[in-house]
Amino acid sequence: DGGITQSPKYLFRKEGQNVTLSCEQNLNHDAMYWYRQDPGQGLRLIYYSQIVNDFQKGDIAEGYSVSREKKESFPLTVTSAQKNPTAFYLCASSTLAGGSTDTQYFGPGTRLTVL
Amino acid sequence: AQKITQTQPGMFVQEKEAVTLDCTYDTSDQSYGLFWYKQPSSGEMIFLIYQGSYDEQNATEGRYSLNFQKARKSANLVISASQLGDSAMYFCAMREPFYNQGGKLIFGQGTELSVKP
Numbered sequence: 427d428g429g430i431t432q433s434p435k436y437l438f439r440k441e442g443q444n445v446t447l448s449c450e451q452n453l454n455h456d457a458m459y460w461y462r463q464d465p466g467q468g469l470r471l472i473y474y475s476q477i478v479n480d481f482q483k484g485d486i487a488e489g490y491s492v493s494r495e496k497k498e499s500f501p502l503t504v505t506s507a508q509k510n511p512t513a514f515y516l517c518a519s520s521t522l523a524g525g526s527t528d529t530q531y532f533g534p535g536t537r538l539t540v541l
Numbered sequence: 542a543q544k545i546t547q548t549q550p551g552m553f554v555q556e557k558e559a560v561t562l563d564c565t566y567d568t569s570d571q572s573y574g575l576f577w578y579k580q581p582s583s584g585e586m587i588f589l590i591y592q593g594s595y596d597e598q599n600a601t602e603g604r605y606s607l608n609f610q611k612a613r614k615s616a617n618l619v620i621s622a623s624q625l626g627d628s629a630m631y632f633c634a635m636r637e638p639f640y641n642q643g644g645k646l647i648f649g650q651g652t653e654l655s656v657k658p
Contacts, residue, residue: 457643459645466651468634468650469632474642474645476639484645485645514584516586518586518646522639527573527591528636529576530646532578532588534585
């Protein structure tokens with residue numbers, strides 16, 4: 427079955443720690459995205475990547491970092507510089523063939539809590 | 542900039558009845574896509590239905606249909622024969638063009654649907 431996997435499902439971070447959220451897709455999609463969701467709100471873009479070894483900042487990139495060494499993988503690191511990291515993190519991917527009409531598909535999400 | 546507006550924070554519907562969730566949008570682009578996603582309490586964002594701006598017919602996917610009124614810039618989701626499992630948060634979204642942040646999705650605030658037995 428093709429899809430997007432994220433791990434872990436729940437993650438707890440202590441103050442001052444960096445943590446890495448995993449995102450893997452086997453849909454052969456070129457574009458991958460990281461979104462953050464806060465309670466009762468829609469999603470906001472953190473980072474995106476349209477090709478291997480290239481990625482760009484989204485609307486709320488401060489305190490986050492990413493890498494795209496393989497087409498299938500787009501891990502997100504939440505650094506200690508992120509002052510309010512408690513949130514739900516969703517990874518998405520899509521093709522680039524149809525422009526703004528291509529559907530983005532999402533993984534199951536990672537819920538990060540700062541202790 | 543593109544914008545999505547969902548004006549119904551919460552909706553109730555009786556099981557087996559139909560319900561309409563409202564969505565209006567604003568864009569200056571001629572070519573665009575509108576999407577509806579379902580987010581149950583587990584958190585996963587599930588794609589439901591898509592409507593392209595040039596599609597002449599309203600999109601349908603099983604019990605989901607999209608009432609697309611281009612002149613009014615509305616893209617309402619209709620769920621027929623509601624089931625208890627339909628209780629969830631529903632988001633309307635639009636993609637930016639790819640030259641704008643890789644075609645990120647712009648989301649509305651969401652509508653929480655509760656289906657009553």
